[in-house]
Amino acid sequence: AQSVTQPDIHITVSEGASLELRCNYSYGATPYLFWYVQSPGQGLQLLLKYFSGDTLVQGIKGFEAEFKRSQSSFNLRKPSVHWSDAAEYFCAVAPGDRDDKIIFGKGTRLHILP
Amino acid sequence: NAGVTQTPKFQVLKTGQSMTLQCAQDMNHEYMSWYRQDPGMGLRLIHYSVGAGITDQGEVPNGYNVSRSTTEDFPLRLLSAAPSQTSVYFCASSYGGTGDQPQHFGDGTRLSIL
Numbered sequence: 501a502q503s504v505t506q507p508d509i510h511i512t513v514s515e516g517a518s519l520e521l522r523c524n525y526s527y528g529a530t531p532y533l534f535w536y537v538q539s540p541g542q543g544l545q546l547l548l549k550y551f552s553g554d555t556l557v558q559g560i561k562g563f564e565a566e567f568k569r570s571q572s573s574f575n576l577r578k579p580s581v582h583w584s585d586a587a588e589y590f591c592a593v594a595p596g597d598r599d600d601k602i603i604f605g606k607g608t609r610l611h612i613l614p
Numbered sequence: 615n616a617g618v619t620q621t622p623k624f625q626v627l628k629t630g631q632s633m634t635l636q637c638a639q640d641m642n643h644e645y646m647s648w649y650r651q652d653p654g655m656g657l658r659l660i661h662y663s664v665g666a667g668i669t670d671q672g673e674v675p676n677g678y679n680v681s682r683s684t685t686e687d688f689p690l691r692l693l694s695a696a697p698s699q700t701s702v703y704f705c706a707s708s709y710g711g712t713g714d715q716p717q718h719f720g721d722g723t724r725l726s727i728l
Contacts (some may be wrong), residue, residue, distance in 0.1 A: 509654070543618070543704055543719030544657075573628060590656065601672065602717070608655040 502527040504593045506605035514613045515583050521608050523591030525606040533574040534592040534602070535565055544590060550574065561585070586612045616640050620705050620720035625697045635690040637705030645673070645708045646688040647717070648680065650701040657704065663688055695727045699721050716725050 503526045513519055525531060532551050536544040548559025555567040565576045574591060588609045594602040621636045627664060639646065647662040649672075660664050661673030664683040677699060679691040688707075706717040 518635070536719075541721070543721045544706075544717075545719070546716045549716055601659055604657040606654055 502531065502593055502595060502603055504591050504603055506589075506591055507579040508608045510605065510609050511613065512539050512611040512613060513581055516580050519578045519581045519585070519610070520561060521570075521589050521591075521610070524575065525573045525574065525591075525593045527593060527595065528574075529595070530569065532594040533567060535559065535574075535576050536592060536604075537561075538588045538607075540587070543604050544592070547576070548588045548590075549566070549606070551602075562584075581612055583612045583614065586610055618705055618707055618718050618720035620723050622723060623674075623721065624724045625691045625726070626652070627692075627725065629695060629727060631695050633692055633695065635703055635705075635725070636691075637688045637690065637720060638686050639688075639707040640686060640703075641673065641688065641709075641718065642706060643707035643709050644685065644720070645710060645715070646682065646707045647708075648678070648688070648690045649706065650674065650699075651722070652701050652703060660703075678728060692725075697727045699725065700727045701725060 506522045512560045534549045535547040538544045547563050548557050550557045550567045557565050563578050590607045591605040602603050618639045621702045644665045648660040649657040658674050666685050669680050702722045704722050705720045708715040708717045714727040
């Protein structure tokens with residue numbers, strides 16, 4: 501069965517520092533991969549997605565993610581975080597068949613130190 | 615363009631009461647879903663619909679009913695509320711199935727069962 505793991509429940513970084521949030525998936529083929537962000541009291545907003553092609557994907561708000569097939573990973577990165585990036589981040593995996601369901605990771609909460 | 619609208623935003627119920635969580639979208643999306651979000655659990659799919667008149671169960675359907683009489687609306691009904699249903703509920707919609715399309719989320723309904 502497909503699954504997605506976000507090994508870090510909480511991460512704290514200083515404002516201006518770089519960020520990497522980890523995501524590993526388990527699936528036989530190459531799935532569709534997503535990162536969503538959830539600000540406090542809000543729903544989830546799509547940051548970026550990977551379907552095929554270039555393994556480095558650019559998203560909104562200065563985020564990027566790199567798909568590494570050999571490591572079954574899809575880590576999210578940002579070169580310099582801002583206080584407004586404090587939120588919860590969810591990695592999600594879908595098999596690519598429109599009739600199958602997306603599976604969400606349990607989330608990583610990002611804290612920003614001033 | 616309102617996107618996905620959920621009402622109410624907050625609700626407190628007593629055990630055994632029933633209620634309906636409303637969800638409406640104005641993007642003409644055929645696919646709609648209900649999730650619940652609990653601490654440390656990520657998002658879990660309750661029910662989903664691939665179009666008007668068609669619904670199906672997700673990962674955690676027990677205690678919930680849905681219907682889809684129109685493309686725009688996808689209400690979630692709690693038949694007899696239980697404390698275990700205390701959660702934050704999110705409605706989402708997408709143009710196609712969640713397997714190959716990013717989802718648009720509402721801002722959530724925070725439900726407490728006493």
